[in-house]
Amino acid sequence: MTRIAITGIGVVAPGAIGVDAFSDLLDGGQTAATKIDRFDTNGLTAHTAAVVRDFVPRDFIAPMKLRRMNNLSRFGVAAARLAMNDRGSELTTAAGVAMGTAFGPVQTSVDYMQEYVEKGAALAPPQLFAESVANAPGSHVGIESGLRGFNITVTQRESSALAALMYACSQIAKGVLPAAVVGGVDEVSEIVFGVLDRVGTLAHRNGAVDECARPFDRRRNGMVVGEGGAVLIAEAAPRKQPYAFVSGFGIARDTTATISDWGSGVEAVSSAMRAAVEDAELSLHNIDAIYSSANATRKADPLESRALQTLFDDVPLVVATKGYFGEYAAGGALQLIAALLALRDQKLHASTGFSEPDHAMISPTRRSENRELRHILVNSISAGGGIVCAVLSRDAS
Amino acid sequence: MRKPDPNVRIAVTGAGIICSIGRNKDEVWSAIAESRAGIRKLTRFPGETFPTDLAAEVDEDLDAMVPLDRRDAKRMSRSDKLAVIAAAEAIAQAGVALERAIVSTGTSTGGLVEGEDYYFKRLLRGRRRAPASLVLQQPTSGPSDAVARTFNLGGGVVSNATACASAGAAIGMAADYLRARHADAAIAGGTDALCRLTYSGFNVLQAVDGEACAPFSSRRKGITLGEGAAYLVLERWDDAAARGAQVIAELCGYGATCDAHHPTAPHEEGRGAEAAMRGALCDARSTAEAIDYINAHGTGTLLNDSSETKAIIAAVGTGVPVSSSKSYFGHTLGASGAVEAVITVLALANQIAPPTLRLESAAADCPLDYIPHTPRPMRMQQALSNTFGFGGSNVSLLFKRA
Numbered sequence: 001m002t003r004i005a006i007t008g009i010g011v012v013a014p015g016a017i018g019v020d021a022f023s024d025l026l027d028g029g030q031t032a033a034t035k036i037d038r039f040d041t042n043g044l045t046a047h048t049a050a051v052v053r054d055f056v057p058r059d060f061i062a063p064m065k066l067r068r069m070n071n072l073s074r075f076g077v078a079a080a081r082l083a084m085n086d087r088g089s090e091l092t093t094a095a096g097v098a099m100g101t102a103f104g105p106v107q108t109s110v111d112y113m114q115e116y117v118e119k120g121a122a123l124a125p126p127q128l129f130a131e132s133v134a135n136a137p138g139s140h141v142g143i144e145s146g147l148r149g150f151n152i153t154v155t156q157r158e159s160s161a162l163a164a165l166m167y168a169c170s171q172i173a174k175g176v177l178p179a180a181v182v183g184g185v186d187e188v189s190e191i192v193f194g195v196l197d198r199v200g201t202l203a204h205r206n207g208a209v210d211e212c213a214r215p216f217d218r219r220r221n222g223m224v225v226g227e228g229g230a231v232l233i234a235e236a237a238p239r240k241q242p243y244a245f246v247s248g249f250g251i252a253r254d255t256t257a258t259i260s261d262w263g264s265g266v267e268a269v270s271s272a273m274r275a276a277v278e279d280a281e282l283s284l285h286n287i288d289a290i291y292s293s294a295n296a297t298r299k300a301d302p303l304e305s306r307a308l309q310t311l312f313d314d315v316p317l318v319v320a321t322k323g324y325f326g327e328y329a330a331g332g333a334l335q336l337i338a339a340l341l342a343l344r345d346q347k348l349h350a351s352t353g354f355s356e357p358d359h360a361m362i363s364p365t366r367r368s369e370n371r372e373l374r375h376i377l378v379n380s381i382s383a384g385g386g387i388v389c390a391v392l393s394r395d396a397s
Numbered sequence: 398m399r400k401p402d403p404n405v406r407i408a409v410t411g412a413g414i415i416c417s418i419g420r421n422k423d424e425v426w427s428a429i430a431e432s433r434a435g436i437r438k439l440t441r442f443p444g445e446t447f448p449t450d451l452a453a454e455v456d457e458d459l460d461a462m463v464p465l466d467r468r469d470a471k472r473m474s475r476s477d478k479l480a481v482i483a484a485a486e487a488i489a490q491a492g493v494a495l496e497r498a499i500v501s502t503g504t505s506t507g508g509l510v511e512g513e514d515y516y517f518k519r520l521l522r523g524r525r526r527a528p529a530s531l532v533l534q535q536p537t538s539g540p541s542d543a544v545a546r547t548f549n550l551g552g553g554v555v556s557n558a559t560a561c562a563s564a565g566a567a568i569g570m571a572a573d574y575l576r577a578r579h580a581d582a583a584i585a586g587g588t589d590a591l592c593r594l595t596y597s598g599f600n601v602l603q604a605v606d607g608e609a610c611a612p613f614s615s616r617r618k619g620i621t622l623g624e625g626a627a628y629l630v631l632e633r634w635d636d637a638a639a640r641g642a643q644v645i646a647e648l649c650g651y652g653a654t655c656d657a658h659h660p661t662a663p664h665e666e667g668r669g670a671e672a673a674m675r676g677a678l679c680d681a682r683s684t685a686e687a688i689d690y691i692n693a694h695g696t697g698t699l700l701n702d703s704s705e706t707k708a709i710i711a712a713v714g715t716g717v718p719v720s721s722s723k724s725y726f727g728h729t730l731g732a733s734g735a736v737e738a739v740i741t742v743l744a745l746a747n748q749i750a751p752p753t754l755r756l757e758s759a760a761a762d763c764p765l766d767y768i769p770h771t772p773r774p775m776r777m778q779q780a781l782s783n784t785f786g787f788g789g790s791n792v793s794l795l796f797k798r799a
Contacts, residue, residue: 002398043531044526057796068660097655104558109509113516121597122448129785130661133557134537135507139788142657147743147786148669149791152566155537155558156509163555170573173400176676182698195529248398249554251579259472260533266657266731268551275579309727330641384542 001281003245003396004169006055006340010082010183012075014050014226018082020203022334023341025324027348031212032325033224039190041153046202048211049188050226050326068127069140070108070209072101073187074230075330076137077144083231084145088240090235094177096149098168100160100331104134104153107189120147137185139231149177157382158293160184161333162281162390165234166249172236178298181233184331193225203296207354213327214354215294215320216301218358223295230333232340246342247375248391254303256299257385262299263308265385268306272387273377280391281368286375287316287391289348291339292364293379294320295327296353304381305361316377320364333381336390340378343394346373398756403682406634409646409796410493413486413586414728415479416625417453420462421486424682426743429751432727436609436621441591449605452591453623453727455479465547466616474508474589478542479732480709482745484584486542491582491630491642499580500545501571503587504776505561505731505786507537507556515665517564518583540588552580558731561694562653563587565734565792568629569651573601575633581637582771586628587735595730603662610697610728611755612721613645613706613763618695623624623727627735629742649683649779651674657790663701663785667708670694673791674712674781678755681795685713688795689777690750692741695721695783696728703762705783708764718775724754726758734784741782745798749774 011173015032016022025032033050037395041047053077057066060078069077076099084090112385115124130136133155142151150171154164161184168180196202201223205211214220234246250273256263277284294301308315314353321338322329342348351364378390403421404458412422414729417435418427428435459478463470464485470478479500488495508531515531537558545554553574557567571583599605600623609622630647637644654676656669663670678684691713709719722740729736744750749772756769782794 002400004398034447047592052569092619096653101558102538106512109512109594110516112598113513116593117520118595119516121445124597124601126598126601127469128596129601132594132598133560133787135560135786135790136660136789138559139655139660139790142655142789143660146657148655148657148672150566151652151657151788152559152562152570152653155556156541157536157538167570167573169398170577170796173398174403174573175400176680186545195525195532198529199533233642245741249579251574253500253551253556255546255549255551257546259539259542261545274551279579302733335542374729384538384546384554386538387551388770 002174002397004234004248005238005242005245007235007238007240007242007307008083009337009386010039012050012052012055012079013228017055019086020379026338029350029352031323031352037233037256044197045204046197050224050225050329053227055195057193060388061355070105070131071187072105073140076185077140079183079229079231080141082136083143087233091179092147093117093148094178095147097142097147097151098164098180099138100154100164101134101330102157102160102186102331103192104155105132109133110191141181144290156386157384158332159380159382159388162380162388169233169246179235181231182234184333185229186331187227188225190267197375212353214353215295215323216361216364217354218356220296223297223327226329228330231328231335243333243340245393246395248276250275250389251318252387254385259384260301261383262303263385266306269381269387270311272389273311275295276389276391282375284312287377289375289376291320291335291376291378292318293381295322300381308362315362317348318362318364319349320351334380339378339392343373343392351387399577401573405576407572407648408632408634408637408644409629409635409648409742410492410632410642410644411487411630412739412742413483414627415455416736417483420457420728428773430772434754442593448600449607451609451621454705455624467770468791472542474539476504476507476588477540477718479766480540480544480588481547483626484628485795487630488548488629493548493582495548496551497581498550499574499583500541500550501558501567501583501585502541503567503731504537504540504589505560505563506592508534508539508590509594510590511535512537513593535677548678553731559790560745560786560788560791561730561733562784562786564587568654568794569653569792572648573630575631579699583631584628585631585731587748588626589624589729589731604698606697608771612695612697612724612753612758613702613759615758615760617697621696621727623703623729625729625732625736627739646745646799647794649795649797650680651794653792659788661787663704665704667704669789670705670708670785671711672792677793677795687779688713688717688781689715689718690780692720692737692782692784693721695723695782706763706765716768718750718768720751720753722751738782741780741796745780745796747776748777
């Protein structure tokens with residue numbers, strides 16, 4: 001049986017800089033989403049997002065380097081620094097880097113094209129071009145810490161960070177390298193926000209209903225988007241007590257999904273969950289809780305709910321975390337970190353945003369609860385049909 | 398968790414390719430055999446002015462080639478269409494069951510060219526009147542999703558956006574997921590369409606040659622940008638044998654490393670590239686002496702070609718013939734690892750090493766045998782295919798003749 005330890009966590013999240021602050025955010029039970037003041041939302045139906053505030057990049061990055069980094073790189077490098085500090089020591093240079101991002105550097109591409117239009121194709125700033133590649137944050141993380149193992153960036157929408165973790169763990173398990181920095185980055189940009197609003201994906205005020213993400217709730221009408229960076233240190237042989245262990249993965253695709261929406265492929269979602277549990281050499285009854293993918297959209301939540309009800313005779317407690325920090329936050333890594341904290345603290349989180357059950361769906365936790373947690377299943381179901389599930393375990397065996 | 402089992406052999410049972418020298422394997426290999434490059438005047442962006450004017454474009458009507466009706470094709474980005482065309486050829490050759498097949502695609506730009514169109518329309522018409530569908534095509538996860546949706550693949554999707562090392566990483570990742578039995582087959586490759594941002598960006602970095610690129614040459618000044626896509630169908634060897642599939646090559650292993658040196662420039666001594674080749678040899682349980690040919694990253698930039706040469710000498714020695722296929726179809730960026738993997742597989746199958754075109758005289762810092770001008774018939778059992786990217790990411794794939 002192979003399990004990979006998580007020995008450090010770094011978070012630059014909406015409402016929380018650092019893992020302790022992130023734990024406090026979850027314990028507080030309140031969303032970090034606020035009204036957007038970064039760009040003009042006049043004329044849009046949605047006006048709320050979970051954005052990172054109180055982040056001071058120069059606390060983590062030297063000024064000369066800071067100028068060469070876009071927001072995503074700053075999120076990633078700062079989160080990696082916090083994760084190393086949390087681990088208590090630097091990693092060996094043999095370690096790898098696997099980052100995930102749903103949309104990547106869209107804003108940097110827009111900034112580049114703005115300069116292209118204003119100054120011409122030959123005079124746009126090369127530094128913006130260098131940061132226009134999705135792997136720039138991972139690259140900076142590798143350079144800052146001198147990490148010479150693999151350095152890859154996975155972009156699989158909502159599943160990006162979980163897919164990055166899957167690859168990193170496979171390489172550590174294979175024995176290619178002893179450890180990896182794994183995580184995700186994303187930012188709330190005007191273009192992506194505007195397009196998601198136009199296609200009706202975002203939560204919005206509807207009659208007396210406030211603009212808020214309500215996973216699994218009867219009144220849900222869309223997601224809130226989030227941003228930030230989050231990094232885990234994954235390693236084979238931990239020197240300190242880890243948060244928890246990664247013990248299995250399952251991957252599948254819902255063939256009924258359209259390119260930009262969720263489908264109705266219950267069996268595909270169930271099969272990915274089952275595969276993750278089997279990969280962990282466990283049975284379904286060993287799963288103590290689910291950290292759900294639910295994001296309060298019309299189609300994603302019932303799909304996951306039906307899959308859980310199909311797979312489990314008695315569905316474990318389900319926690320929906322995206323009400324706290326939004327969808328896409330840190331490339332999906334924050335949901336994973338919430339589950340790791342639950343295992344460390346032996347305490348399930350409340351699912352913020354949920355209040356009125358939809359009787360066709362399961363109901364998530366309403367309040368935090370201390371209980372014995374040995375294994376948690378983390379789901380990530382993407383628009384377009386990609387599904388990645390992981391099992392996290394309290395113990396090494 | 399299951400770990401990738403080193404005893405599981407990976408068979409290549411299908412290959413597909415589209416780039417500036419051909420729409421499929423036969424056309425591409427004919428061009429290789431005839432030393433016919435596909436580098437011409439840039440036509441994709443009329444009215445735009447760039448410091449250089451050459452590119453290796455795919456001139457075909459992609460909508461007519463995509464195995465979908467035109468309405469569905471219209472929803473796809475150019476990178477998506479290139480991907481679907483190449484994947485269709487690979488899948489048709491393999492004839493493999495697709496219910497539990499995973500798609501693993503490398504791309505650096507995804508639908509960025511459509512994102513640019515949105516941006517220009519938004520500037521002209523305003524936010525509310527620019528078509529949002531163009532931005533929905535932009536994410537780099539798009540090509541994997543497009544391939545999976547077109548062929549109804551149920552085994553999972555993963556996209557790799559590791560700059561120009563994307564497709565090499567995507568192929569390596571797919572191989573390990575098969576070794577760990579997370580899927581039964583993999584459609585693994587890469588795609589990238591030419592777009593304004595990359596064409597302009599490499600120009601402002603002064604990394605583009607004003608003439609057609611001349612890798613390893615004393616007159617080399619940079620890359621020529623290209624576009625294209627390629628996919629391999631990968632299966633566990635025993636599964637392929639059990640269903641009687643024709644195996645066209647074996648993917649024996651891969652190495653993936655990072656220079657950890659500079660955001661855009663490779664390490665001068667080729668530190669990470671050397672480690673990637675050594676990693677591929679180790680993963681494949683092979684040796685430097687067993688390598689008969691190296692399909693180099695060979696971009697034609699001053700720094701890449703000299704550092705890659707140093708890395709090859711350190712990892713494999715001085716006696717192995719090396720060539721750069723980019724002299725035919727330019728640098729296809731995120732697709733290059735897959736496009737050149739297919740060229741390497743074809744080289745092994747045909748027992749002919751493709752040459753480096755326009756190599757009138759090798760540079761003083763490039764002292765290897767780069768197979769100038771014309772293809773070279775030679776006995777080859779094992780070959781490496783190198784692909785390196787921004788951020789110092791390096792991937793080396795090791796293929797063996799079937």
